[in-house]
Amino acid sequence: MADGKGTTCLMVxxxxxxxxxxxAGLALCALAIWVAVDEYKLYPISGVSGKxxxxxxxxxxxxxxxAFFCMCVFGILAxxxxxxxxxxxxxxxxxxxxxxxxxxxxxxxxxxxxxxGNSNLVKKQMLKYYAADGDSGSRITLTWNKVMKEVECCGxxxxxxxxxxxxxxxxxxxTDYPWPTHCCKRKNNYEVVNVEACxxxxxxxxxxxxxxxxxxSVFSRYTWAISWYGFAVLMFMFWLxxxxxxxxxxx
Amino acid sequence: xxxxxxxxxxxxxxxxxCQIPVNNSPAINPSSLAAKLTSNSVILMPxxxxxxxxxxxxxNSPTTCEIWLVTAIDTGVSNFDADKNKTYxxxxxxxxxxxxxxxxxxxxxxxLGLQKDYPCPVVAGTDYFRVGSDGSCSTPNCNGILPVxxxxxxxxxxxxxxxxxxxxxxxxxNNITLYPLKDPESIDxxxxxxxxxxxxxxxxxxSFLALLLLLLLIMLIYVxxxxxxxxxxxxxxxxxxxxxxxxxxxxxxxxxxYEDEPQRPTATSPIRLKSYTDxxxxxxxxxx
Numbered sequence: 001m002a003d004g005k006g007t008t009c010l011m012v013x014x015x016x017x018x019x020x021x022x023x024a025g026l027a028l029c030a031l032a033i034w035v036a037v038d039e040y041k042l043y044p045i046s047g048v049s050g051k052x053x054x055x056x057x058x059x060x061x062x063x064x065x066x067a068f069f070c071m072c073v074f075g076i077l078a079x080x081x082x083x084x085x086x087x088x089x090x091x092x093x094x095x096x097x098x099x100x101x102x103x104x105x106x107x108x109x110x111x112x113x114x115x116x117g118n119s120n121l122v123k124k125q126m127l128k129y130y131a132a133d134g135d136s137g138s139r140i141t142l143t144w145n146k147v148m149k150e151v152e153c154c155g156x157x158x159x160x161x162x163x164x165x166x167x168x169x170x171x172x173x174x175t176d177y178p179w180p181t182h183c184c185k186r187k188n189n190y191e192v193v194n195v196e197a198c199x200x201x202x203x204x205x206x207x208x209x210x211x212x213x214x215x216x217s218v219f220s221r222y223t224w225a226i227s228w229y230g231f232a233v234l235m236f237m238f239w240l241x242x243x244x245x246x247x248x249x250x251x
Numbered sequence: 252x253x254x255x256x257x258x259x260x261x262x263x264x265x266x267x268x269c270q271i272p273v274n275n276s277p278a279i280n281p282s283s284l285a286a287k288l289t290s291n292s293v294i295l296m297p298x299x300x301x302x303x304x305x306x307x308x309x310x311n312s313p314t315t316c317e318i319w320l321v322t323a324i325d326t327g328v329s330n331f332d333a334d335k336n337k338t339y340x341x342x343x344x345x346x347x348x349x350x351x352x353x354x355x356x357x358x359x360x361x362x363l364g365l366q367k368d369y370p371c372p373v374v375a376g377t378d379y380f381r382v383g384s385d386g387s388c389s390t391p392n393c394n395g396i397l398p399v400x401x402x403x404x405x406x407x408x409x410x411x412x413x414x415x416x417x418x419x420x421x422x423x424x425n426n427i428t429l430y431p432l433k434d435p436e437s438i439d440x441x442x443x444x445x446x447x448x449x450x451x452x453x454x455x456x457x458s459f460l461a462l463l464l465l466l467l468l469i470m471l472i473y474v475x476x477x478x479x480x481x482x483x484x485x486x487x488x489x490x491x492x493x494x495x496x497x498x499x500x501x502x503x504x505x506x507x508x509y510e511d512e513p514q515r516p517t518a519t520s521p522i523r524l525k526s527y528t529d530x531x532x533x534x535x536x537x538x539x
Contacts, residue, residue: 091467092467095463095464095467098460098463099460102456102457102460105452105456106452106453106456106457109446109448109449109452109453110449110453112446112449113443113444113445113446113449114443117443117444117445117446118443118444120438120439120440120443121440121443123435123438124435124436124438124440127435127438128435158285159285159286160285163286163288163289163290163430164430164432164433165432165433165434165435165438166432166433166434166435167435170432174291175291175386175387175396176386178286178289178292179286199286199381199384200284200285200286200287200294200379200381201284201285201286201287202284202285203283203284203285206285208285227448227452228448228452231452231455231456234456234459235459238459238462238463241463242463242466245466245467245470248470248474249470249473249474
């Protein structure tokens with residue numbers, strides 16, 4: 001070959017880039033598994049509304065992350081063997097995986113905007129499904145109870161949500177309780193500290209901040225994991241593929 | 252003159268013909284209670300210092316006089332003012348029928364307690380009174396919830412428990428409007444706006460993907476039709492260029508000039524003599 005030294009240099013760069021890409025792909029797979037597992041257990045909020053494609057993006061990213069890993073290992077092989085056929089296979093398969101990963105990133109970030117762009121969707125869902133009958137109602141009720149207890153909050157933007165709007169909860173319990181008893185502070189043995197003061201709204205006996213900040217931060221965390229990290233991996237893979245194309249041309 | 256006036260006043264009260272007015276009016280509790288105004292209940296300031304400096308001949312001690320609250324909605328104000336001279340005022344408009352139809356009286360009374368329970372200055376812990384704390388109740392003078400979104404006025408009255416007449420009364424409060432319940436279906440949960448990161452990610456990824464596809468296509472087209480096979484320039488004397496083919500796959504050299512021969516002797520099929528006629532033994536050669 002005419003420029004053997006240049007070819008060897010490019011081969012070394014390609015092999016190093018593929019090693020790094022394999023590690024990045026495996027990390028993407030692991031991160032997507034973390035999102036899919038949903039440690040904060042907030043999936044029902046997105047599932048009941050039908051806008052659960054953050055998790056669909058996570059599932060796609062599990063497979064594309066692992067596929068990136070496998071293809072980068074194959075790319076090391078193809079570059080070392082200086083074979084044109086193998087390099088072409090590598091390029092075409094990497095492109096297909098690239099397309100899927102793009103889809104995952106864009107889906108996750110778009111659906112995050114639908115879900116937590118503002119508090120309306122979460123508020124409407126809470127008012128409609130909290131304390132309602134049926135499968136959706138029970139899932140939403142359990143999720144909200146858990147959030148209110150752990151994050152120490154009440155309502156979406158605050159307890160005033162329960163007062164301003166009609167809701168399934170108000171229709172069932174509204175003559176007595178202005179808001180659910182999970183909004184009240186509890187002692188260590190899970191008893192409410194003071195039910196009457198909580199019904200009056202005394203801020204020493206109930207939680208007065210809204211839960212939307214927490215919900216929004218959790219979904220944003222999941223989305224940034226899938227979309228921004230996927231974006232970073234794709235930017236790196238773009239330049240790697242450009243180099244691979246150049247290598248193929250001079251092989 | 253003043254004594255006469257006083258005697259006349261006391262006599263009128265004693266006969267139940269007029270009530271001593273007190274210059275306070277109920278108001279919403281100003282402290283930071285989150286539920287002080289809901290769609291069917293209100294939290295008011297208690298009547299702590301309202302009826303303290305009165306000399307009343309009938310229920311004449313804080314241990315006997317009772318404090319009651321009057322809740323009235325639009326025409327109920329005038330209905331109560333018309334009824335307040337009567338005895339047994341607590342039976343005139345019981346709670347279950349107070350707001351039930353267009354012709355009902357639209358006011359009701361509920362008992363707070365004895366006058367001594369509301370001392371002046373106010374004791375911490377009793378500094379609120381919640382109207383509507385009994386929920387949707389059915390006894391005649393329970394502290395029931397108000398109709399949703401209504402505009403109510405309140406008044407504290409001092410009642411003689413003997414014949415349930417109004418002895419003293421505060422002013423009517425201002426109009427207090429309860430929250431009208433909004434329908435959750437009116438919340439618009441549609442398009443929430445695109446965030447900046449969504450625009451950045453989508454646009455950059457799509458454009459890079461398109462670029463990649465384009466470059467791959469160009470590369471494939473170039474490779475398939477425009478590229479010439481690279482000639483390996485044999486530089487004389489350059490040992491690197493020599494392909495040692497006979498060491499790679501040894502094979503016997505075959506001279507192609509003899510292709511038309513029907514049978515070529517090879518290592519595996521040498522020529523076999525079919526028959527040999529020894530002419531010398533058969534016929535001795537004659538000498539010429």
